[in-house]
Amino acid sequence: MHRLLRWYGADPLHLIALIACFALAGYAGLKLLSGDLIGILVWFVGAAVIHDLVLFPLYAVADRSTQAVVRRRSVTTPRVPWVNYVRVPAMLSGLLLLVWFPLIFRLVGPYRATTGLSQEPYLGRWLAVTAFFFLVSAFAFALRLRRERSASH
Amino acid sequence: MPSRVQRLAERLQPPGPFRRSFWRSPIRGPWLTAVFGSVLLVGVIAMFLTGLLSYAAYNPDLPENDLTSDKGLLGFYLFPWPTDPVWLYRFTQGLHVLMGLALIPVLLAKLWSVIPKLFDWPPALSPAQALERLSLLLLVGGAVFQFVTGVANIQLWYVFPGDFYSLHFYGAWVFMAAFVVHVVLRLGRMVSALRSRSLRQELRTDTAATQPEPPDPDDLVSPAPAAATISRRGVIGLVGAGSLTLVLLSFGQSIGGPLRRLALLAPRGQVIGDGPNDFQVNKTAAEAGVTAAQAGSGWRLELGGGPAPQLLSRDDLLAMPQHTARLPIACVEGWSTPNQAWTGVRLRDLAGLSGVPEPATVLVESLQEGGAFSVTSLRRNQILDPDALLALRVNGAELSLDHGFPARVIVPANPGVHNTKWVKQMTFKA
Numbered sequence: 001m002h003r004l005l006r007w008y009g010a011d012p013l014h015l016i017a018l019i020a021c022f023a024l025a026g027y028a029g030l031k032l033l034s035g036d037l038i039g040i041l042v043w044f045v046g047a048a049v050i051h052d053l054v055l056f057p058l059y060a061v062a063d064r065s066t067q068a069v070v071r072r073r074s075v076t077t078p079r080v081p082w083v084n085y086v087r088v089p090a091m092l093s094g095l096l097l098l099v100w101f102p103l104i105f106r107l108v109g110p111y112r113a114t115t116g117l118s119q120e121p122y123l124g125r126w127l128a129v130t131a132f133f134f135l136v137s138a139f140a141f142a143l144r145l146r147r148e149r150s151a152s153h
Numbered sequence: 154m155p156s157r158v159q160r161l162a163e164r165l166q167p168p169g170p171f172r173r174s175f176w177r178s179p180i181r182g183p184w185l186t187a188v189f190g191s192v193l194l195v196g197v198i199a200m201f202l203t204g205l206l207s208y209a210a211y212n213p214d215l216p217e218n219d220l221t222s223d224k225g226l227l228g229f230y231l232f233p234w235p236t237d238p239v240w241l242y243r244f245t246q247g248l249h250v251l252m253g254l255a256l257i258p259v260l261l262a263k264l265w266s267v268i269p270k271l272f273d274w275p276p277a278l279s280p281a282q283a284l285e286r287l288s289l290l291l292l293v294g295g296a297v298f299q300f301v302t303g304v305a306n307i308q309l310w311y312v313f314p315g316d317f318y319s320l321h322f323y324g325a326w327v328f329m330a331a332f333v334v335h336v337v338l339r340l341g342r343m344v345s346a347l348r349s350r351s352l353r354q355e356l357r358t359d360t361a362a363t364q365p366e367p368p369d370p371d372d373l374v375s376p377a378p379a380a381a382t383i384s385r386r387g388v389i390g391l392v393g394a395g396s397l398t399l400v401l402l403s404f405g406q407s408i409g410g411p412l413r414r415l416a417l418l419a420p421r422g423q424v425i426g427d428g429p430n431d432f433q434v435n436k437t438a439a440e441a442g443v444t445a446a447q448a449g450s451g452w453r454l455e456l457g458g459g460p461a462p463q464l465l466s467r468d469d470l471l472a473m474p475q476h477t478a479r480l481p482i483a484c485v486e487g488w489s490t491p492n493q494a495w496t497g498v499r500l501r502d503l504a505g506l507s508g509v510p511e512p513a514t515v516l517v518e519s520l521q522e523g524g525a526f527s528v529t530s531l532r533r534n535q536i537l538d539p540d541a542l543l544a545l546r547v548n549g550a551e552l553s554l555d556h557g558f559p560a561r562v563i564v565p566a567n568p569g570v571h572n573t574k575w576v577k578q579m580t581f582k583a
Contacts, residue, residue, distance in 0.1 A: 007279075007280070008279065008280050008281050009278065009279025009280060009281035009282060010279070010281035014281055014285075014338065015281070015284075017334045017337045017338060018284045018285065018288055018334055020330075020334065021288050021291075021330045021331055021333065021334035022284075022287075022288070022330070023330075024326065024329075024330035025291055025326075025327045025330035025331060027225075027226070027227075027326075028227060028323045028326030028327045028330065029323070029327050031221070031223045031224070031225070031227075031319075031323045032319070032320065032323035032324060032326075032327060034223060035314070035315040035316070035319065035320075036314040036315050039314025039315070040314050040315065040320070042314075043298060043301075043313060043314055044294045044295070044298050044324070044327075045290070045294055047293075047294050047297035047298040047301055048290060048293040048294035048297055050297070051264060051293070051297050052264075052268065052271055052293070056264070056265065056268055067382060081360070081382070083382055083383075084360075084382070084383055084387065087383070087391075088391060088394070091391060091395065092394060092395060092398050095257070095258060095261075095395045095398065095399065096398065096399070096402070096418055098257075099254065099257060099304055099399060099418075100308070100418045102305065102308045102310040103308050103418070103420060104418075107310060108308055108309050108310045110309055110311075110440065111308075111309055111420075113437065113439060113440045114309055114435075114436050114437060114440045115309070115420075115421070115433070115434060115435075115436075115437070116425075116434050116437050116555060117423050117425075118423075121423065122418060125417045125418055126418060129402070129417060129418070
């Protein structure tokens with residue numbers, strides 16, 4: 001028994017908890033998969049893959065590129081760090097796009113027939129909200145610049 | 154002493170994200186992970202409970218109501234859904250959807266905070282680690298699956314492979330299995346990480362003063378941290394701002410009235426007008442395939458279940474005692490309407506007329522041919538409630554065809570799709 005646990009690599013509670021997890025997940029999973037087996041498997045595993053290997057690299061690269069621009073331009077631009085004044089509105093706008101892109105890009109086929117409403121307003125609304133975020137951020141940055149300048153004089 | 158396997162793994166270590174020095178964020182560390190983890194711990198439990206309530210609200214133990222008839226033990230907790238307070242489903246389901254939206258940035262932040270672990274090398278050193286990583290696939294896949302199916306469904310974007318109810322219900326149980334084991338295995342770590350730094354102190358620390366956390370046994374802290382470009386307080390604030398933005402631009406669709414205009418990006422954030430029938434339509438008559446001709450003067454309501462079936466015209470129904478009840482429509486998608494004044498015949502009067510004054514259930518059939526919920530069942534407490542109606546009029550006007558003309562069911566606290574529109578037949582069962 002002792003050797004078995006050493007081979008396993010953790011205490012017995014760890015093993016029991018995981019067996020219970022897989023038993024319940026298997027019970028529900030068989031019912032989940034009783035429909036379109038391949039489609040659902042692709043969606044379930046694909047959900048993790050899309051986040052880890054597509055969404056995360058995309059936003060990480062976008063963030064690093066922005067920072068690279070900040071560093072390269074830092075000779076000519078004010079010394080107040082401005083990356084977060086781009087990051088915050090961009091991330092909020094991106095978050096709204098991530099959640100509501102089916103409506104924003106008018107991908108919902110049955111939307112009008114089902115609700116009697118139009119998908120047309122959503123793209124304009126998202127753009128307006130995005131513009132608002134960047135405006136507020138620019139305003140906040142201008143205030144910060146003024147404060148820094150008056151402090152250095 | 155490293156084993157031969159370990160030494161071999163080290164020699165074969167791939168470059169890039171599989172090297173710990175690839176991950177340079179100076180704020181990644183167990184404390185920040187634990188902050189997001191503790192929010193998710195509470196949030197996920199609340200999501201699961203409100204989700205289970207929504208499942209119970211459909212009374213899936215009654216004929217025709219269960220889209221997950223294979224549920225087995227997973228329906229162990231079901232109970233007759235009450236009719237009081239009238240806003241019960243409006244509240245629980247509005248909460249479920251709004252909390253779900255608010256948790257999206259928290260989930261993304263939590264996944265960001267632990268992403269280096271995905272590239273751990275070697276992938277597993279023991280069977281224990283291998284099993285735990287398999288459970289993490291269920292955890293992350295399950296979480297993203299639940300959020301994606303939920304968010305797509307509230308936008309009517311039916312791209313998922315199957316019926317939403319069964320995917321989201323069974324998916325929730327798979328996810329919760331992995332969630333519980335994750336909490337059991339990591340709760341102690343979370344608590345000790347939370348205790349390792351003072352939240353108050355962190356909220357006072359700006360970017361310039363932000364230092365990496367000390368090296369941790371889970372290797373979350375970067376061995377080669379870059380200079381901080383944002384503080385921990387900044388990241389927590391950003392995540393909070395994301396949650397707040399999503400909620401502020403959505404909650405109006407669950408409140409209605411003038412606040413609906415604030416729900417700029419929510420699927421039910423558009424105001425239709427101010428006429429008596431100008432409130433949100435779940436599914437139009439055209440989409441349900443119901444025509445004005447079917448609902449015209451030739452329409453009859455068939456009451457069954459008693460000694461002899463009866464046919465009633467709309468005039469017959471209008472000649473019966475009329476009752477007015479102020480009730481909301483509340484959808485599984487999280488949107489709802491404020492109370493509307495519905496006028497019509499009490500369901501219990503119809504039960505009496507059919508010859509089944511003490512019904513256990515009623516089977517309600519719509520003119521809508523096929524499609525989910527064109528046939529549903531109501532339970533005794535829903536039939537006998539004095540505010541449960543077969544409505545003929547709303548807000549002082551005739552029902553519009555889109556709102557169920559000639560007659561529709563409206564029951565307090567009932568999920569929207571069980572308030573059957575264009576009712577054709579009601580069969581009471583003792």
